[in-house]
Amino acid sequence: MAIDASDILAVTKKVTQKWTKARKAEERGSRSRYSRQYIYSDRINFTEIADEIIPAGYDHASGGGQYTVSMRQMYYACREAFKEKADREIEAAYFSQTLLRQYLNRNPEATATWKITADPRGTLTIPNTAHEVRVPCGTLAIEAHLRYASTHINPLVAPSLMPIEWPSLEEGTRYQAVLYIEKEGFEPLLNEARIAERFDLAILSCKGQSVVAARQFVDHVCRVDGGVPLFVVHDFDKAGFEISKRLTSVSDWAEEQDRVAYRFENEINVTDLGLRLADIKKYDLASERCKFKGRRDWNSDKFCTAEEEAFLRSGKRVELNAFTSPQFIEWLEGHLTKRLPSRLIPDDEALEAAYRRALVVAEINRAIEAASDDAIEHAIEAAIPKTLRRKLKAAMKESGGAWDTALYAIARKQGLSHDED
Amino acid sequence: MQSTKNATNKTASSPKCKKTRATSQQKKQGLSPRSKDPVLNRTTFKTSREMDFFSEKELKNQTAHNIDEWPLVIIKELVDNALDACEEGDIAPAIEVSADATGITILDNGPGLPEVTLQGALDFTVRTSNREAYVSPCRGAQGNALKTILPMARVVDPENGQLIIETLGKRHTIRCGCDPISQRAVVHHDIVDLPKCKNRESRNGTINQALSCGTSIRIEWGARPNSEWPFGDHYPHDDDFARQFRELVQGFAVFNPHLSLTLNWFNKRTTWEATDPSWNKWKPHKPTSAHWYELAHLERLIGAYVTHDRDHDSDRLVSDLVAEFDGLIGSQKRSKVLEDAGCHRVKLSDLVVGERLDSARISGLLKAMQVHTRPVKSTRLGIIGEDHLRARLLAMGVVPESFQYSRKESKDGLPWVLESAFGWKGDESEDWRTIISGANWSAAIKNPFRSFGATGEGLESALTDMRASAFEPVVFILHLAHPRVEYTDRGKSSLVVGAKKQGLS
Structure with a gap:
């Protein structure tokens, strides 16, 4: 008989099964006698804790219901309170997919007006419309689409007038700067706060490291000669700094390994507005554990200060999601107001x-x-x-x-x- | 360190290492120096190879590891060799790994590194290996570790890099380099006599009787500011790297109950005492089993022997080859095999037809050997055991009640043993998950079970599914003993495990 993956999984499962059982019992909040004896010294019911902390967490994260919040922001808003009550950390996936979901299901009326979003994953495309209709498969977008689709159409309403907006999509006439965000989940919040409209901003986002298309875009529209400024917003972590750097320049490593994905034609007018240690202190943002895997000379390009580097090397990071929604908007508006004091008027x-x-x-x-x-x-x-x-x-x-x-x-x-x- | 047929002869002639002396009678009978168990006297085969060792790029290809990981490669390969040497000498291994600002040293209590083995390693025009052609549960299969490590010091520090080997009463200082004009290897090899072997002091100044013989290998470079090492960007005092280094060394202590191991990390000593010095496993000098071979494997072995014999103006009988296999040392069984295979008084060279091996005849020979011998039971490969793993995990801080152990063995076909252990370090622990995995009693630099199965799912993701994610303070051990371990790469970083047809069949 040959050795097979199933053999490896079998011995792995066998030695971890008690641990897995105890952890699952902990997640369910059931009062497993075994989990108490084996893993924990106290009885802890996660469901009860969730009931206690989630309403206050939502209130805090949404600014009293003013803004939409993402699942991840809810996690950060509740994490410390959870730790205080349970005396242990909770994982984001378990919080958002289990505890929060169960809480919403248990309290449909109390949470009916809550605006909690998950990152859109996928797209709904509607055929044969006057313009291409593509709806991001996220909570808010789908809800809005269903509302619009079910509205009664008056057949004799006056036909639309010609659009009055100047039809150009060119930088400098349609928008005065580009805002790059390393996450996609902030779109509903940015829409609610009308950041793009109020500051005449094009908003570009990728999940994690920028794709070639994003680099190509900023290379053309954010060039130093004649382009518009690029502002980059990212987490306070090693990856965040690298995402910012790689959006506008090629790494030495890529050059050496012949792995250059996109070669820039222009110098980019870029400003890094990423989260910094000063912001973390100012807003008292929660950090999370993260392995720092980097060369000793990682910061030779002076991505960050020595104090910031020491923070990162100590195995911690802070996500943008650690902001509550009002905090994030206040922080972002502060940066943008300083750099874009007036509205766009073309040449x-x-x-x-x-x-x-x-x-x-x-x-x-x-x-x-x-x-x-x-x-x-x-x-x-x-x-x-x-x-x-x-x-x-x-x-x-x-x-x-x-x-x-x-x-x-x-x-x-x-x-x-x-x-x- | 590496013990070969030549190594045994050399050791026996040394007046200073009586422990490993074998009588000529024992050798004639193919017995090991310490027991009456049958012994496989492996032969070192040579094939042409030159200039694969003298640049970072070439060594990276040879080791399949970046320069950052070379300190780990040095540890792994030299500890593997030290363990093999001790086992071949029937000595309970005691090994000390030391790291300081200017070098890494591995000290063992084995029978010593024979001069001929060292000379073979210094000859960069040929590839030498006493492992590659045989199928057996060995720590290393390529047998070129020393040859890879010899030039490393010079590559990382061209000015001061050198290898210092102390063995069998001599100190060898070796500086390997490459002539930039002729592109040939240039080896400076200075030999001086050491004081008497007995009571020799180990490097840290403490007298260690257990290490009074054996071999010390030190890869050395020039002092650098802040005790930096010349291996890329790894800084020895970086917590992550120090942990990686320690975990690799610890892995050997976990997989080898007979091993007493000391890590001296910048004068901070950690010792793992052997839990069972007389622990038994399938040792490198034990005969291999015909049931572990397929036709291609036996053809490879016969081809290697034929080439070796041609180089040495000899031509052995098929009978001599058959006698090297497990269960076929007795003349009666051997005769039956030769009769069934039609190979009575046939020489190995007779199995070569033109420029090709006679596959039909070799297939018949393999079949006959398999018919007349019993397959090896999985447990004979060696069981690390629950008690040893429990002791090691508890020493790592695991809560005793949380310790779990599991073992799975093959029921038929090729023998293999999978052993696994798990433990939790408690709520107070700030450690993250530790995975110690490896094959054939050798710790791995990277988890070799990273990917298996049709979906490419790996051990890490399986553990995460089982709620033992990277952030949990748990320890997980996985070990595979198998006579035909195959890796997807030269650096042995990923085992071939998957669908049965692709697996270790």
Whole structure:
């Protein structure tokens, strides 16, 4: 008989089974006699602790319900209180997936207005719409989509006017800076606080180390000559500093190993707004354990101060998620207000072009408004063809389009013949 | 250290190491110096190889480890060799590993490193190994550890790097380098006589009778500021590196109940006393079993013997080869094997047809050897045992009630033994999870069970699933004894374990 992975797993499971059982009992909060004797000296019911600490944790993290909070922020908001009561650390995954979930299920009414989000994972794509509709598969986005999708549509409401926004997506005319965040979970909070709109910011995020596409983007739009500034927000950990560095430059290691993923064409106008030790002290942010695996000369590029390096080497890190939502917004706004004191107004050339376009749009929109009343009246008076469904099927077969585009073709044809009459 | 056929002869002729002296009668009978158990006198085979050892890049290829990890490679390879040497000499091993600002020293109480083995290691034009062609549960299979370590000192410190070997009454100071013009190896080898071997003092100044013979190997470099080492970016006083170093040394104490081991880390001494000095395992000089071989393995062994004999103007009989296998030393059984295989009075060179080995005949020979011998039971490979592992884990701070032990053995086919132990260090412990894993009584630099199974799931993730995550203060031990351990890489950092067809079958 050959040795197989199952043999290794079997002996591993056999020696750890009592430990696993005790830990699972601890997680469930059941008062396992065995877990008491073997692992713990006191009876601890996690469910009771959760009931005690989670409401206060949410209140703290959301600023009294003002902002959305992520699962991770909830974890940080409750972690210390949990440790105080249980006399041990709790793991983030167990907190968010078990304790918090169970609490929400037990208290549906009390938590009905709570806005707790998980990172979007995946995308919902809706076909055959006027614009591509892609909804991030996150709690808030899906809820918003369901609300919008179920709203009643008034068929005779005045048609949309031409969009009045200047259609350019170019840096300097659409946004005055790029904010890079090393996490994706902050999007709902940033939306709520209207950070992008208020500061005319493009927001770019990746999970962890930036992808080539992100580097390519900042290389082009955040170049020193003619680009817009790039602000990088990251955790206070070794990876965070490296993420910031690698977003705008190639590492020596990558050069030596011939592993350069993207070669920058421009010098980047970058400012590191990452979390620092001073912020951690100011906001009294909680740290977590983290192995520091780094060369002795890791900080030769002066990523951080000697005190900060000592903190990191002591096996600790602090995540952005350690902020409560109000703290995070206050901290971020502080940085942005200092660096972007005024709103975006593009250069003269773009301004003149936009003004001329605004004149055109204004006139067209006036015409649309004027024509709307007649159009609605005609629509109300129009007879619905008895063979509409059959005509629609034929039109769809001919065009290959979705039902509503084919329907529009029929209506337009009907409208034209009406005009001829 | 490395004991070979030549090594045994050399040791026997030394007046200073009577313990390992073997009578000519014993040798004729193929018996070990200390017992009447049959002995495999391994032969060192040579194949051409040159200039693979004289740059960081080449040594990285040879060892499959970056320069940062070379101190660990030195420890692993030299302790492996020391253990093998002691076991071949039937000596309960006592080993001391010392690390200081200018070097790493491994001191053992084995029968000594024979001059001929050292000379073989210094000949960089050939590859020497008394392991590679045999199938057996050995700590090392390539047999080139010393040859790899010899030039390391010079590569990391071209000015002052050297290897100092004290053995069999002599001190060898070796500086290996490479002639930049001719691209040939340049070896400076100074030999001086040492004072009498007995009562020799160990490096730290304490007299240790157990280490009064044996071998001391020190890889040495020039002093650097702040006691830095010349191995990349690893700083010896960095807690993480010191822990890694200690855990590797400790791993040997965990896997070898007969070993007394001392770690002297910058004058901070830790000792693990042997829990069972007479502990028994399948030793490197025991005959191998025909049941461990497949046709390709036996062909490789026969091919190596034929080449070796050609180099030495000899041509052994198939009968001589058969006598080296477990259970076939007796002439009666040997005759039956030779009769079944049609190899009476056949020479090994007769199994070569043209430039190829005669696979059909060799297959018949292997089948006959397997028919006339019993497969080796798994337990004969060696069981580390619950008592020893309990002692080691408790010494690491494990709460006694939490200790768990498990063992699994093969029921048929190739023998193997998996042993596992687990313990929890208590609520007060600030340590993180410690995994000590390895194969054939050798500690591994990296967990060799990192990936197994069709999904590539590894030991770490399995333990995390079992709530023994990296942050838990637990100790987990996993050891595999197997005659045909295969690794995915040269650095032996990952075992081949998976679906049965791909596994250690």
